[in-house]
Amino acid sequence: MQERLMTLQEEAVEKIEHASSLKELQDIRVEYLGKKGPITEVLRGMGKLPAEERPKMGQLANEVREVITTKVDSKQEKLEREELDRQLSNETIDVTLPGRPIRQGNAHPLTAVIEEIEDLFIGMGFSIAEGPEVETDYYNFEALNLPKNHPARDMQDSFFITEDLLLRTQTSPVQARTMEKHEGKGPVKIISPGKVYRRDTDDATHSHQFMQIEGLLVDKNIRMSDLKGTLTLFAQKLFGEEREIRLRPSFFPFTEPSVEVDVSCFKCNGAGCSICKRTGWIEILGAGMVHPNVLEMAGFDSKEYTGFAFGMGPERIAMLKFGIDDIRHFYTNDLRFLEQFKRA
Amino acid sequence: MLVSYNWLKEYVDLDGIQPDELADRITKSGIEVEGVESLSQGISGVVVGHVEKCEQHPNADKLNVCQVKIGEGEPVQIICGAPNVGTGQKVPVATVGAVLPGNFKIKKAKLRGEVSNGMICSLEELGVDVKMVPKEFADGIYVMKEDAEVGKNALSYLNLDDHILELGLTPNRADCLNMIGVAYETAAVFERKLTLPKPSLNENNESASDCISVKVDDFGDNPYYGAKVIRNIKVGPSPEWMQSRLISAGIRPINNVVDITNYVLLEYGQPLHAFDYDRFGSKEVLIRRAEAGEEIRTLDDEMRKLEAHHLVITNGMKPVAVAGVMGGAYSEVSDETTTILLEAAYFNPSIVRQASKDLGLRSESSTRFEKGIDRNRVYEAANRAAELMAEIAGGEVLEGIVEAGPRFVDPEKVIVRGERANKVLGTNIETKEIHEILERLRFSYEHENDEITVEVPARRPDITLEEDLIEEIGRIYGYDKIPATLPEGATTTGGLTPSQMKRRKVRRYLESVGLYQALTYSLTTKKKANAYHGLATEEEPAFISVSMPMSEERAVLRRTILPQLLEVVQYNQNRQLNDVAVYEIGSTYLTDERNLEKLPNEHQKLAAAFSGLWHFHPWQQEKKPVDFYVVKGVLDGLFKKLGVSERIEFQQVKREGFHPGRTAIVLLDGKQIGVIGQLHPADQKEWDIKETYLFELDLDIVFDIDVEPVVYSALPRYPSISRDIALILEQDVSAGEVQSGIKAAGGELLKEVSIFDLYEGEHMDEGKKSVAYSLTYYNPEKTLTDDDVEKVHSKVLGYVKEKFNATMRG
Numbered sequence A: 001m002q003e004r005l006m007t008l009q010e011e012a013v014e015k016i017e018h019a020s021s022l023k024e025l026q027d028i029r030v031e032y033l034g035k036k037g038p039i040t041e042v043l044r045g046m047g048k049l050p051a052e053e054r055p056k057m058g059q060l061a062n063e064v065r066e067v068i069t070t071k072v073d074s075k076q077e078k079l080e081r082e083e084l085d086r087q088l089s090n091e092t093i094d095v096t097l098p099g100r101p102i103r104q105g106n107a108h109p110l111t112a113v114i115e116e117i118e119d120l121f122i123g124m125g126f127s128i129a130e131g132p133e134v135e136t137d138y139y140n141f142e143a144l145n146l147p148k149n150h151p152a153r154d155m156q157d158s159f160f161i162t163e164d165l166l167l168r169t170q171t172s173p174v175q176a177r178t179m180e181k182h183e184g185k186g187p188v189k190i191i192s193p194g195k196v197y198r199r200d201t202d203d204a205t206h207s208h209q210f211m212q213i214e215g216l217l218v219d220k221n222i223r224m225s226d227l228k229g230t231l232t233l234f235a236q237k238l239f240g241e242e243r244e245i246r247l248r249p250s251f252f253p254f255t256e257p258s259v260e261v262d263v264s265c266f267k268c269n270g271a272g273c274s275i276c277k278r279t280g281w282i283e284i285l286g287a288g289m290v291h292p293n294v295l296e297m298a299g300f301d302s303k304e305y306t307g308f309a310f311g312m313g314p315e316r317i318a319m320l321k322f323g324i325d326d327i328r329h330f331y332t333n334d335l336r337f338l339e340q341f342k343r344a
Numbered sequence B: 001m002l003v004s005y006n007w008l009k010e011y012v013d014l015d016g017i018q019p020d021e022l023a024d025r026i027t028k029s030g031i032e033v034e035g036v037e038s039l040s041q042g043i044s045g046v047v048v049g050h051v052e053k054c055e056q057h058p059n060a061d062k063l064n065v066c067q068v069k070i071g072e073g074e075p076v077q078i079i080c081g082a083p084n085v086g087t088g089q090k091v092p093v094a095t096v097g098a099v100l101p102g103n104f105k106i107k108k109a110k111l112r113g114e115v116s117n118g119m120i121c122s123l124e125e126l127g128v129d130v131k132m133v134p135k136e137f138a139d140g141i142y143v144m145k146e147d148a149e150v151g152k153n154a155l156s157y158l159n160l161d162d163h164i165l166e167l168g169l170t171p172n173r174a175d176c177l178n179m180i181g182v183a184y185e186t187a188a189v190f191e192r193k194l195t196l197p198k199p200s201l202n203e204n205n206e207s208a209s210d211c212i213s214v215k216v217d218d219f220g221d222n223p224y225y226g227a228k229v230i231r232n233i234k235v236g237p238s239p240e241w242m243q244s245r246l247i248s249a250g251i252r253p254i255n256n257v258v259d260i261t262n263y264v265l266l267e268y269g270q271p272l273h274a275f276d277y278d279r280f281g282s283k284e285v286l287i288r289r290a291e292a293g294e295e296i297r298t299l300d301d302e303m304r305k306l307e308a309h310h311l312v313i314t315n316g317m318k319p320v321a322v323a324g325v326m327g328g329a330y331s332e333v334s335d336e337t338t339t340i341l342l343e344a345a346y347f348n349p350s351i352v353r354q355a356s357k358d359l360g361l362r363s364e365s366s367t368r369f370e371k372g373i374d375r376n377r378v379y380e381a382a383n384r385a386a387e388l389m390a391e392i393a394g395g396e397v398l399e400g401i402v403e404a405g406p407r408f409v410d411p412e413k414v415i416v417r418g419e420r421a422n423k424v425l426g427t428n429i430e431t432k433e434i435h436e437i438l439e440r441l442r443f444s445y446e447h448e449n450d451e452i453t454v455e456v457p458a459r460r461p462d463i464t465l466e467e468d469l470i471e472e473i474g475r476i477y478g479y480d481k482i483p484a485t486l487p488e489g490a491t492t493t494g495g496l497t498p499s500q501m502k503r504r505k506v507r508r509y510l511e512s513v514g515l516y517q518a519l520t521y522s523l524t525t526k527k528k529a530n531a532y533h534g535l536a537t538e539e540e541p542a543f544i545s546v547s548m549p550m551s552e553e554r555a556v557l558r559r560t561i562l563p564q565l566l567e568v569v570q571y572n573q574n575r576q577l578n579d580v581a582v583y584e585i586g587s588t589y590l591t592d593e594r595n596l597e598k599l600p601n602e603h604q605k606l607a608a609a610f611s612g613l614w615h616f617h618p619w620q621q622e623k624k625p626v627d628f629y630v631v632k633g634v635l636d637g638l639f640k641k642l643g644v645s646e647r648i649e650f651q652q653v654k655r656e657g658f659h660p661g662r663t664a665i666v667l668l669d670g671k672q673i674g675v676i677g678q679l680h681p682a683d684q685k686e687w688d689i690k691e692t693y694l695f696e697l698d699l700d701i702v703f704d705i706d707v708e709p710v711v712y713s714a715l716p717r718y719p720s721i722s723r724d725i726a727l728i729l730e731q732d733v734s735a736g737e738v739q740s741g742i743k744a745a746g747g748e749l750l751k752e753v754s755i756f757d758l759y760e761g762e763h764m765d766e767g768k769k770s771v772a773y774s775l776t777y778y779n780p781e782k783t784l785t786d787d788d789v790e791k792v793h794s795k796v797l798g799y800v801k802e803k804f805n806a807t808m809r810g
């Protein structure tokens, strides 16, 4: 009997191992473990055995049943797994096919540059001030120390609409307007971005319409060294920690002293390259200390208050930052141009 | 202003300062040097040669065989084709091995059988601008002065061993429009010795005042006029040194008299005018305003009509020159001139400016008058010119100068305080150093108590305020020595205004749903400014036009952004970029005034244009062209972002330029804020673009209204119950109207009404459509029972049937 059990086990194990489908395995399970199966039969025949052998034989039979069950179960798991693998491998897709496009536009590169600059100065406590693009001669020129017939008016040939109204040639009128609103009390701390217009023929480097960002800080005890410190911080945040700035004397009617501000070249680190025209420096801003006439005209006591102002061209900065070679690209809105600034 | 390094060296000790360093330091302290040009341009091996023999080439009519001595040894043979070559000339010779501009190397050559060991050069071949070459040498080689030493480097004789600095001057620094001014600046920057010309005259005993009188009508127009008379002038070419200096400054030599006036113009910055005394027409100079319509034939042989605000020099009867602008043709110096009437004057800058603008005549002279010349240098400049006329044109200078107006004026005094200077600059410059800086600038001063009273020389009319002096102190001290500090004082928070924040939100939203931001021009054509604006149509619209447009394309300010965006669609579709979705935020400009007096209304608008496909995923066969509802969906999302979607309404309208059945105005709280619709197919055809949809909103109105702050509402605690109804409606009843009706009728328990099906066409009666709504009922207090819902729902149904004449379907 014992022998029979062992044979059964061997037989069953052999069959299980060779089973190649779940169906086959199910048949083996029924064949050996079913109610009519040989093990049940053996157990049934145990009555013929002497009483002392019965428990031993019973135990053995259970063990054999156990072994077969385990084998069947594990084989079943294996076959099921294989079956699933087969099935899944039929579901294989080509992962290199393109995904379903999600629409995504982006900001115009000039807006990207302007917002970056705005945010940088907002971090330093500046507000954003805006004003009309059609301006009066007074705010565009006179309040900025450019009386009628001043030769420097030629520096910016303008689009006049009437004798007194024109398209602003700079965003500085916003400064004059904002200062007036402060009624002689500081601090005034603003950034004014916006469109400006000059009579230039459009070409690769000129545009009759362009953007400008200007900054103004008027308070008691504002020094030129503060201008230098503020613009150094600005240059480092916009063009990298390594940047240095250099002030060169210049002339603007609304500031005295006036300076041009150069930033050390971010491309060559000052060694000289084509971007900086081999000088190591790139001219980026015009700036200066607010002219006392401008302060007085806007209602500030120039003995008590001083201030600095600066201005720059977002087109120029964007052209430098992104390596754009033609200013007209900003205004033709070619989608192949616009979509390049997703990360900007 | 072009500055010759060698010339400048005559006034300032530049020992040890190379042209590049000069340029760099001058730039850093305020006068921008835009370029340094080496006149020699890499020339080498060009020496002075002496033509000992010159014979015609045996085999060529136009060539000469020259024997030229170029040093110690035997003369060399050079073939020369210039018509003006001749025996006995001293000429510049490029020897074998020499290099000419453009890296052109001279080699031994054979020309028609004759050996040539070099080349005799013209100025052009030596790199001189052809426009600057004196006429007598324009078509041939350059012939040098006889005293040139054979074998020596020819460049120094030709003054081509020089460097030219190009100054980019700001309008305030007209003092550097002359060599003396540049010398002052250079001496100050480098702390070097300054040696200026001191004219000395040998005047004869005939008095100038016997020959001429000067009268000025109005000293406001002409504060000073000086006249000198020089006799026995021999008009001819000026010496080489003067010619080369003029050439290096970009002025073409003409003859000694004209050259002298130009030379003094460059040296002193003083425009001078030389009249032919014998053709002047009288012994009287009268400076007065022109009579309106008065005429003068100017040097350029043009007849010019003058106006009453122009200032003229007259001979007492008729104008002989337009003051500071141009002389008259009649009294022009010619080869026959022997007596010169020399004018040195100071004219009111704005009068010269106006006249040169009116007459379209800008010259080296007028620019200098306009920008302000040195009032106290006029007299000396006159003497300098007279000195040169005696020296190089054989002239005899008559005694004295005939004048009107004071010869000199007292310098302006400006006070600067050291403490204030340091406060403005953020520096600690010591008093001693401030004194030194003023001395370097050659400004005299007195220091009393805390105030330094500076006598500003007349050459610096730009300095009138303390700040101007602070700038001088700062720039000579060196801006690189100013520390970098941050402003002290009350901290401010800064930030964006609510409207600026909303604008950024709108931008981010539109970009996140797939629109690109465009930026277009504000100036446009009248036609474009008069389309798609939706304004009440006027017979003659009040355009805001620029008074002198550069082109018709940029003539008036836009009244809507839409035409500009249609241009963007057109531009891209012309380049096969068919799927376009762009927006722009910008101003439009409107006015009610026919003659603009007030500032126009600038409205901040948001406009967008959509064309082509909205979604395209080809390999999975997904393709969705833009339609009205795509665009409306974008707007719906936008209004949700702005928290106003409950207050928005779309109303079907007909509008010029839009599809008559696919256009709506957008209302916020019942007030019109914009338009949405399809571009009229006829317009579409005219633009030659694909089906296009547009919207435009007035952002100022949208941003101005108050919006409820975000308050969390509790998540539902009880289940809601949904009921679907399909209504058969008349075609002209709008689905949205019914939706609002249901909402209103449902009261508090009806939480949401949505449209989930629309059916038109087959199986429907003529003129009917079926719209299916899903109604969701919810009570935040308790679980709703069917009975609760039924009560409200039947009320809703009754209302809809009655109000919209609807029947239930199915």
Ligand SMILES: [Zn+2]
Pocket: A265, A266, A267, A268, A269, A270, A271, A272, A273, A274, A275, A276, A277, A278, A280, A281
């Ligand atoms: Zn570089």
